[in-house]
Amino acid sequence: MIQAFWLTNVRLDKGFETGDDGVFHTISEICHLKIEDGKIAEIVSATEPLDTPLPQEDAKGLLALPSFVEKHNHLDKTYAGATWKSCLPPKKLIDRLEFEAKEMPLMTGTTKERAQAMLQLHIKGGATHVRTHVNIDPYIGLKNLEGVRAALEEYSDRLTYEIVAFPQQGLLRTQASSLMRQAMKEGATLVGGLDPAGIDNELEGSLREMMDIAVEADADVDIHLHDPGTLGFYTIKRLLDLTEEAGWQNRLAISHAFALGDVSMEESSDMADRLSQLGTMIMTTVPINRAMPPVPMLHAKGVQVALGYDGFYDSWSPYGTGDMLDKLNRLVERYRWVDEISLVQSLYFITGGKTTLDKDGNRAWPKVGDEASIVFAESSCSAEAIARKSRRAAVMFKGKIVHGALERMGETK
CATH class of the missing domain: 2.30.40.10 (Urease, subunit C, domain 1)
Structure with a gap:
């Protein structure tokens, strides 16, 4: 050697x-x-x-x-490595979850192979670190975690990784707490969450349970927050309250956080100050069909912002390549960062701050x-x-x- x-x-x-x-x-x-x-x-x-x-x-x-650093991904859901498969036309989130609950158990036998096909695309594009969310729910138990772990362990000489135990079907809605705790003992490194109001219909209880699991496991948190407008904004406020209460500063990430782009700039700016003070990261996929967190303002206020490709070529969407440079290109075009300094500085969002x-x-x-x-x-x-x-x-x-x-x-x- x-x-x-x-x-x-x-x-x-x-x-x-x-x-x-x-x-x-x-x-x-x-x-x-x-x-x-x-x-x-x-x-x-x-x-x-x-x-x-x-x-x-x-x-x-x-x-x-x-x-490059890929900070939001779903290795367990991709159709990568397989022949063309039609995705489900867009519906409400809850309808998608019901479809996924039926589909996922049929796919667990190929999780490792599909995950590796997706990892190969990420590496080809330049990513050497991946944070992946893995479904943990009563329909599949820990089978997706087992497959994704096996894939990542075989690729450990080509990249580093983090695994988020992700209650895609709802933490309280499907009573997944015990499975989440088990996942944290069997290879997951972060605790995930999902729309405590929109999916669990119990904002306070869902957030507290998520934080309790994180504290017990001494693990960081990465929550998917799609809930928009005032509801999503209030959820962020309560999440930060609980983060401060638990002493979990610098250990929280909020993925999507669409609500930060739905409220007024003044409200978002005030929230950005608190996000920065608590060391909370924002993960965005740079959506083109809805409001997104105001990245320039967040970055200027010291909030760590990172990009992720999310899932690609799966039941949710037939699009995507896993190329983080392509994702960054969308970000700079969206904000019209056309001068040299802005372009060079934008590397920060896909390199872990470099x-x-x-x-x-x-x-x-x-x-x-x-x-x-x-x-x-x-x-x-x-x-x-x-x-x-x-x-x-x-x-x-x-x-x-x-x-x-x-x-x-x-x-x-």
């Missing part, structure tokens, strides 16, 4: 400059990166020849980006000591990669190529 080698001729964002045309541009340079024990040990300019006995892998000018350059044009990534998890894109700079959804020629995870290939030179030591 190679412990140390050089990545040669890697393109890195260098800074910003104003061109003769008066337009702000991102500039890049070619560098060599020494990789040792899965981390970046040295960064040198490629202007001088590299004299080393270590093996080399030639990136041939490909742009390096920090690998950007190649800070707002002043100083290199923020990579730095010596960073994990060598890298996406190699056919692009001149990160702004172009985001705007044009540039092809990814290779993906590296902790110093190991997990998708595509780079040209290897020299002998393996």
Whole structure:
């Protein structure tokens, strides 16, 4: 096994400059990166020849980006890896849940294979971390958890992961509390929740039960909150109250949180202050058919915002590729972030907070000591990669190529 080698001729964002045309541009340079024990040990300019006995892998000018983080996913529900299957036309959420309750037990035998097919698409797109929600309910018990765990364990040399025990059919509605507690003992790492008012019809009781399970398991929380408007907004308020009461600061994520985009900007701004103070994350899938959380304002106020692809090609929708760069492209287009600084800074939302350059044009990534998890894109700079959804020629995870290939030179030591 190679412990140390050089990545040669890697393109890195260098800074910003104003061109003769008066337009702000991102500039890049070619560098060599020494990789040792899965981390970046040295960064040198490629202007001088590299004299080393270590093996080399030639990136041939490909742009390096920090690998991507997929923060909202459903590995257990996908039809990926199977022949074309029709999805269910849109209906009310409760109708979908009833359909899923019948379908899921018929699919548990292929959970591992379908999950792996989905993971392969994520890795191909550049993701080396996945947070997946897994259905826990009386209809399937822990079977989906078993299949997803098996898939993720086999891929543990290609990515890191989190598993959310997700009461898709309702925590109280299906009396899933005991199953949720068991899931937390058998591999789930976060406690999930779902519309305590809209699905469980018991806002206070559902939230308290979810938090109780989290505290017992010493686990973080990630709740799906689709409930809109005043109802959803009040749910967020109560959830933050209980978070503070339990001392669960910096351990809560709210997925979707559509209500933040339904209320007035003043109300949303006030709530953003509290979300920031409590270290609450917001996960969004960047929907195109409804209001969504006001990402620019949330980000400006210090709220951590991350993107997720959600489910793709399943009973809910035939769309999706699992490509996080495609999801980011939708976000920047939605908010018309067309200047170079905005494009480069948007990487934050799919990399776990990393950007190649800070707002002043100083290199923020990579730095010596960073994990060598890298996406190699056919692009001149990160702004172009985001705007044009540039092809990814290779993906590296902790110093190991997990998708595509780079040209290897020299002998393996």
